[in-house]
Amino acid sequence: MKANPGGQIDSADIIGRDAVIDELWERLAQQSIVLTAERRMGKTTIVKQMVKEGGAAVFPIYRDLEKVVSPAEFVSNILTDISGYQKGFKKVEEAFGKFTKDFAGWQIGNIIKIPEASTSRWKEILENAIEYVMSHPLAVDDWEDGKKGKQIIFFWDELPMMLDNFLKRENGALVAMEVLDTLRALRQTYPQLRMVYTGSIGLHHVISKLKDAGYNNAPTNDMYTCDLQPLDPDDAIELATQLLDGENIATTDRSAVANEISQQVDRIPFYIHHSILKLKSLRQQISPDLVKAQIDLVLCDPNPWDMNHYQERIKTYYRDGAKEVALAILDTLAESTIGLSLEQIRDRNLAIQDIEIFRTVLKLLRQDGYLVMNVDKTYSFRYGLIKRYWQYQRV
Known part of the structure; x- marks a missing residue:
C-alpha cells in the first residue's frame, strides 16, 4: 500500500x-x-x-x-x-x-x-x-x-x-x-x-x-x-505497517515503529499517511525515537499538515466573544500537564468574568472535537497531536 x-x-x-x-x-x-x-x-x-x-x-x-x-x-x-x-x-x-x-x-x-x-x-x-x-x-x-x-x-x-x-x-x-x-x-x-x-x-x-x-x-x-472515532489500536498499527512495507521504509523494529506512528498521531488515518511520507523522505533506517522527533519537527512548520484549520475554524465559525474565550481555554489547557476544571480554567483567565460563556464555549469545543470532559469533570485535549500542535503554534 x-x-x-x-x-x-x-x-x-x-x-x-x-x-x-x-x-x-x-x-x-x-x-x-x-x-x-x-x-x-x-x-x-x-x-x-x-x-x-x-x-x-x-x-x-x-x-x-x-x-x-x-x-x-x-x-x-x-x-x-x-x-x-x-x-x-x-x-x-x-x-x-x-x-x-x-x-x-x-x-x-x-x-x-x-x-x-x-x-x-x-x-x-x-x-x-x-x-x-x-x-x-x-x-x-x-x-x-x-x-x-x-x-x-x-x-x-x-x-x-x-x-x-x-x-x-x-x-x-x-x-x-x-x-x-x-x-x-x-x-x-x-x-x-x-x-x-x-x-x-x-x-x-x-x-x-x-x-x-x-x-x-x-x-x-x-x-x-x-x-466517527479514530482507528482501533490494532487497525492503526496494521495501516502503518502496510504503508511502511508499501513504501519500502527500513526500520529498526517494524512493530515498534508502526506502534509509535499510531500513538504519535492518535490513530488518525490521514496523519498516519502523512507520517509515512515524512519518514520516507529521510531515506534512512527509522527507529521509534526518530518517529516522534520527526513529527515534532513537522509541528514546528508554519502550517503543519494543514492543521492551522484548528485555529481558523474558531475564528470563522465562533461568534465574537466566544472566539476569544475558545482560544484562551485552549491556550490554558495546552500549557497544563493535567486536565483542568471549569473553575481552574476560569481562575487562569480572570479577565473573562462571565462563567456562562465558559460553559457555552467548553460545550462547543467538545462538539468540535478539541476537548473531552473527563469523569472527574476536568477538561483536556481530545487528541494529543492537536495539543502538541497548539503548544508549538500558540503558547
Missing part, C-alpha cells in the same frame, strides 16, 4: 472501518443519519465506500454540496441524481420526463437544471421529486413485475457548508431554515426515505446561527448521530 494523505483511498486499502460501515447500514435500515467526526477522520472515504457497496435492495446517491450556493442549485443536483436513479427503466424514465417538463426543466447530457423562472419553486419541485421517487420504486430485478423497490439513500457530503453558503446571501437564514425543515418534513412523510448528512464543519454551528435569527426547530432530531 502506498501513502496517499487526503487522496481517494481504494476499497482494498480501507483498514479498520468494516464494523463502522456495518453499523451505519444497520442503522440506515431504521432511520437517517448525521455522520460527525473531527476533520480528516475519514468520513468521505467511508461514505464513498458505502455508495460503492450499494446492494441489490439499495440505491445510494452521493453528492458533494460544498460549492452549492442556492436551494435551486441543490434541487437541480437532486434531480440530476434521480435521473441516474431511474436510468434504464423505460416506464420510470418516461414518467420522470413528464415530471421535469412540468416545471420547464431542461437537460444537457446527464445534468438537469431548473430554469431561472422556476427557481422560486424549488420547494415545490423538491417535494414533487421525492414524491415521484417514492411512488416509482425501482424493483430489484424488474420494476414492471411490481417487486420490492430499491431503497434510495441520499449521501450528502458537506451539507453544513452548503447551508453556510446560503447564510452569506440575502435572506439566507430564512432559506436555510426552510431547506432543513423541508428535508425533515419529507423524511416524516416518507418513512422509507433515507438521508445521510456529513461535513467538515459541524451542523451545530449553522443551527446556532439560525437560532440567532429566530429559528426554534430541531431539524435533525429524527436522525441518528454517529460520531
